[in-house]
Structure formats: structure tokens, C-alpha cells
Amino acid sequence: MENRSLMAYDSNNIFAKILRGEAPCIKLYEDDLTLAFMDIMPQADGHVLVISKEAAETLLDLSEDGARACVVTTRRIAIAVKKALAAEGIFIAQMNGAAAGQTVPHIHFHVIPRTAGAVVRMHGVERADDAGLNAFAAKIRAALADA
Numbered sequence: 304m305e306n307r308s309l310m311a312y313d314s315n316n317i318f319a320k321i322l323r324g325e326a327p328c329i330k331l332y333e334d335d336l337t338l339a340f341m342d343i344m345p346q347a348d349g350h351v352l353v354i355s356k357e358a359a360e361t362l363l364d365l366s367e368d369g370a371r372a373c374v375v376t377t378r379r380i381a382i383a384v385k386k387a388l389a390a391e392g393i394f395i396a397q398m399n400g401a402a403a404g405q406t407v408p409h410i411h412f413h414v415i416p417r418t419a420g421a422v423v424r425m426h427g428v429e430r431a432d433d434a435g436l437n438a439f440a441a442k443i444r445a446a447l448a449d450a
């Protein structure tokens with residue numbers, strides 16, 4: 304059963320623009336239903352976002368097929384990030400609604416490598432430089448290709 308909210312989807316949000324090719328992203332993976340790219344304000348090195356290609360604001364708005372595809376891609380990315388960053392653990396986060404901390408109104412999953420004791424940076428605050436992001440992206444793409 305589907306549980307669509309009554310909220311209108313804002314097609315001008317930054318992830319919708321990335322999906323339409325109107326804004327750049329450091330792409331890692333794409334299939335018919337999902338897209339994965341580097342978070343430009345990473346909470347840890349190797350922080351990746353997985354988004355649905357559906358025009359859905361939250362997980363509650365997403366179709367069940369879209370939800371399944373996001374989880375499969377998130378798992379695939381998590382395996383690659385863990386290998387590429389030699390991460391001890393992988394934190395998966397997914398916020399629904401501003402009250403829950405969602406800042407971009409398009410469904411997405413965070414994949415964040417974690418190491419015991421390492422501080423996680425603030426959410427969406429510090430813009431990383433593109434050279435560093437591209438270097439981590441290259442490692443993650445290599446791990447994806449190996450999988």
C-alpha cells in the first residue's frame with residue numbers, strides 16, 4: 304500500500320536540478336531508478352547521497368518500487384564506501400520533513416563511513432573542496448567496479 308503525502312513536490316530543489324542536468328554533481332553510480340553522488344558538505348570523508356529519480360519529497364511519498372531501488376543502491380554504495388575508505392562502520396541516515404532535519408526536499412539516503420572515536424562533522428555546513436571530493440569519488444568508483 305502506498306502512503307503519499309499531500310505536500311506538493313518542489314521541482315526547483317537542488318536534487319531535482321541535478322537529476323535534470325541543470326546542476327553539477329560528482330556522480331558515482333546511476334541506474335533507471337536511482338542516482339548516487341558525493342555530498343559536497345560531507346560529515347565524514349566519503350559521504351555519499353543516494354537519491355531516487357522519482358519526484359518524491361520523502362520516503363513516505365516514494366513508490367514501493369522506488370523505495371526498494373533506493374535500498375538496493377544504498378547497500379551497494381555502502382559496500383563500496385566501506386571498502387574504499389577502509390571504514391570500520393557505515394552509518395545510513397534518511398530524514399523525512401524539516402522537523403526531522405531534512406534540508407533538501409527530495410528523498411535521499413546518506414551513506415557515511417564511521418571510525419570509532421572520529422568526530423562526525425556538522426550536517427550540511429562545511430563545503431569540501433572538489434579535488435578532495437573527486438579523489439574519494441575515484442576510490443569509491445574503483446570499489447564499485449570491483450564488486
Ligand code: AMP
Nearest residue numbers: 317341342343344398404405406407427
Ligand atoms: P538533508 O539535510 O538530510 O536533507 O541532507 C541534504 C544533504 O545534501 C546535506 O548533507 C548537504 O550537504 C547535501 N547537499 C546539499 N546540496 C548539495 C549539492 N548541490 N550536491 C551534493 N550534496 C548537496
